[in-house]
Each structure stands twice: as C-alpha cells, then as structure tokens.
Amino acid sequence: MFDEVSGRYDLLNGVLSLGQDRTWRAALARAVPEDAHTVLDLCTGSGVSLGGLRRPGRLVIGADVSLGMLAVAAARMEPTGWAPRLVCADGFRLPLRDDSLDGVTIAFGIRNMRPLADALAELARVLRSGGTLAVLEAAAPAPGPFAPLHRLYLRRVVPLAGRISRDASAYAYLSRSIFAFGPGPEFEAALERAGFARVAHRRFMFGATHLWVARLAPGGDQNVAPAEPGIVQNARVARRSGVNLPSGGGPAAAEWRAWTGVQLGLSIALTAALVWGLRAFINSGPDLPLADWQRRIAWWLLAGGAIGFAVRSVALLTRLRGPAPRG
Ligand SMILES: C[S@@+](CC[C@H](N)C(=O)[O-])C[C@H]1O[C@@H](n2cnc3c(N)ncnc32)[C@H](O)[C@@H]1O
Structure with missing residues (x-):
C-alpha cells in the first residue's frame, strides 16, 4: 500500500x-x-x-x-x-x-x-x-x-x-x-x-x-x-x-515568529473581510442583479473563503504557539 x-x-x-x-x-x-x-x-x-x-x-x-x-x-x-x-x-x-x-x-x-x-x-x-x-x-x-x-x-x-x-x-x-x-x-x-x-x-x-x-x-x-x-x-x-x-531560539526563530505572525494577521483580516462580505451579500442579495447560478457561486466563494482562512488562522496560531523549526 x-x-x-x-x-x-x-x-x-x-x-x-x-x-x-x-x-x-x-x-x-x-x-x-x-x-x-x-x-x-x-x-x-x-x-x-x-x-x-x-x-x-x-x-x-x-x-x-x-x-x-x-x-x-x-x-x-x-x-x-x-x-x-x-x-x-x-x-x-x-x-x-x-x-x-x-x-x-x-x-x-x-x-x-x-x-x-x-x-x-x-x-x-x-x-x-x-x-x-x-x-x-x-x-x-x-x-x-x-x-x-x-x-x-x-x-x-x-x-x-x-x-x-x-x-x-x-x-x-x-x-x-x-x-x-x-x-x-x-x-x-x-x-x-x-x-x-x-x-x-x-x-x-x-x-x-x-x-x-x-x-x-x-x-x-x-x-x-x-x-x-x-x-x-x-x-x-x-x-x-x-x-x-x-525549543528553537536565536534570530532565525525570531524571524520565523515575526513572519508567521504577519501571515496570521493577514489571515485573520481576510477572514473578517470575507465574513463581512458574506453578511453584506446575504442582506442585499435580492437587490443584486445576479442570476441564480451566479448568486450560488458568489455565496460559495465567500463562505468557502471565510472557512478556509479561518482554518488557516487557527493553523497559524497553533504553529506560532509551538517551537520554531530548526534551520
Ligand atoms: C504513514 S507512513 C509515515 C512515513 C514517514 N515517517 C512520515 O512521517 O512521513 C508509515 C510508514 O511506515 C512503514 N511501515 C509500516 N509498517 C512497517 C513495519 N512493520 N516496518 C517498517 N516500516 C513499516 C510504511 O511502509 C510507511 O512508509
């Protein structure tokens, strides 16, 4: 196997x-x-x-x-x-x-x-x-x-x-x-x-x-x-x-933490933006000049994106709480 x-x-x-x-x-x-x-x-x-x-x-x-x-x-x-x-x-x-x-x-x-x-x-x-x-x-x-x-x-x-x-x-x-x-x-x-x-x-x-x-x-x-x-x-x-x-230490570890922190910040910001976008989309959905299939795709993109970035934020947070990788 x-x-x-x-x-x-x-x-x-x-x-x-x-x-x-x-x-x-x-x-x-x-x-x-x-x-x-x-x-x-x-x-x-x-x-x-x-x-x-x-x-x-x-x-x-x-x-x-x-x-x-x-x-x-x-x-x-x-x-x-x-x-x-x-x-x-x-x-x-x-x-x-x-x-x-x-x-x-x-x-x-x-x-x-x-x-x-x-x-x-x-x-x-x-x-x-x-x-x-x-x-x-x-x-x-x-x-x-x-x-x-x-x-x-x-x-x-x-x-x-x-x-x-x-x-x-x-x-x-x-x-x-x-x-x-x-x-x-x-x-x-x-x-x-x-x-x-x-x-x-x-x-x-x-x-x-x-x-x-x-x-x-x-x-x-x-x-x-x-x-x-x-x-x-x-x-x-x-x-x-x-x-x-x-646990790892030194400048490389500090650099890794800073970079992971930046990624985490971006990922949280994107999650928040997508959730906000999804809410706005749901509230104004009927007024938007979209066909049904377009509406469905937009919904999936916003919801999928929000879930994806939320999962990524959790993963990055877990990574940040763990030890820095060696080398
Ligand atoms: C899920 S993989 C893990 C591979 C690697 N350690 C990793 O972290 O990616 C499990 C490995 O165990 C090996 N394996 C399973 N039974 C074994 C046994 N009885 N003796 C030696 N290797 C075995 C398989 O061939 C396979 O490569």
Whole structure:
C-alpha cells in the first residue's frame, strides 16, 4: 500500500496537516538528545524526518518496509550530499544488535504496527538502557469541544484527500487506523508495559497529533517510575502545558515568529473581510442583479473563503504557539 502512494505521499502529508507537519517533525527531532550517537528513524517512509536528525558525527538510519518509499527517500537525500543509512527492514525484526541505538524516532508509523506490544518490545531490544524513543502520531478524537470537528475531518476530509493519491483506499485506511490507534491513553499504557518511562508529551493542532517522548528504563521490560523531564533534553527548554520540550531560539526563530505572525494577521483580516462580505451579500442579495447560478457561486466563494482562512488562522496560531523549526 505504501509503495503505491509513495509518489504523492509528501504532497498529501502537507495538505492533510495544513502545512504543519514540518513544525511537528522539528519538535520530534529536537526530542532526541544532541549527544545521541546512533539514531534510527523507523517507518522513515520518504525520509522526510531524516534531515532534522542530522548532527555531526551521528549515524542516522532510516528503516522502512516499503521499497517504494525508500526510493523516494534516497532521491530526497541525493542532492544534499548526506547519506543516512537507508534500510529496507520490518520494524518487528530489525537487523540491529541488542542495545545498539541511543535514540529511535517514529513519525506517523507506530499506528501501522500491530500488535503494538511486539513493536515496542523490538524497540526496547535495540535501544540501549536510557535511550530515547520519540513518537509522533495522529490520534483519534479525545472527548472535548473539538471532537466533532476532528471526527468530521477524519471521516470526511481525509478520505476525500485520498482522491489526489493513486490509491484512495490507502487514505480510507489512514482514517480507520487513526481511530483504531485511539486518542492516546492506550498507547501510553503500552509504552509503560514495554518498559518505557514517559518524559514528555505534547499535543499539536488541538490533539489531532501527539508527540510522546519516552526513555527506556534499565531492565527494559519492567515497570518503572517516571523519569525527570530533563534527562533527554540538552537543547533550550520551553515550558508548555506542564511539559518540557526543547525549543528553537536565536534570530532565525525570531524571524520565523515575526513572519508567521504577519501571515496570521493577514489571515485573520481576510477572514473578517470575507465574513463581512458574506453578511453584506446575504442582506442585499435580492437587490443584486445576479442570476441564480451566479448568486450560488458568489455565496460559495465567500463562505468557502471565510472557512478556509479561518482554518488557516487557527493553523497559524497553533504553529506560532509551538517551537520554531530548526534551520
Ligand atoms: C504513514 S507512513 C509515515 C512515513 C514517514 N515517517 C512520515 O512521517 O512521513 C508509515 C510508514 O511506515 C512503514 N511501515 C509500516 N509498517 C512497517 C513495519 N512493520 N516496518 C517498517 N516500516 C513499516 C510504511 O511502509 C510507511 O512508509
């Protein structure tokens, strides 16, 4: 299935995450300690998260079971002159020695790995004690005010976006697998059972996507007490919703914030203008010399535009509240 969708996978990723996935991946990469020497990006797919893991002297491995996806990853890496190791391998039977990794990242992959307990056991085998596991994953709606919107998005919008892809059924699967993964607590319990201590948890886009950062406790498969949040972080630390995660800083981050702020301002202004226009149109509709079909098109343009820019404003606001992307 992933071989089939590999060609347009990145495009759809961007569309479905409303352009937010870069920021989320940057947070995923920052969750890995700077001094981690050997890092595996499991379910690496088109390798879109690999660049963020690049550090001097670090060995980065991207593993995936789909050769089609790995071919896209290889093509992505070629012009960069950097060659992470790309490995076609099943995450349940990794061709790696016990305790050989300092860190593992998985972006939008763990949901595909069933039984989850077996997948986590394999990760506990290859990670050294104290090693970091960072998981970025789309979750099912949790109870709350945004749940109906989130459900609508997963049930209607995601399968619709699949029409751009070569295999629409893959996007119907995406929606189903997110519901099957659940809103998060089940995954957290599985992590704990596999011997991981959660050190940080962050929600993006009102809980549509989560980032979990965990540390493999000594003994691996025994239950352990939660670790101190500082243990996997040596970049700048930002406090957010009681969770510590490293965050970008410096002039580049300031410039990124200023630019995102400008976009947010424009987007809010456009939303307000379109809502005002829609109201004026509704009030003076009968007086306008328009044919029925013209009236319908104008209505859809104004309403669609207002909704589109409102969604974009929310997305930009969420992005602004998160960490600045690295580099
Ligand atoms: C939704 S894609 C995510 C790709 C990438 N990490 C990203 O963030 O865009 C899930 C990937 O997991 C891979 N995958 C699924 N099951 C796997 C397994 N058992 N072992 C290794 N890779 C697997 C698929 O081939 C696919 O490329």
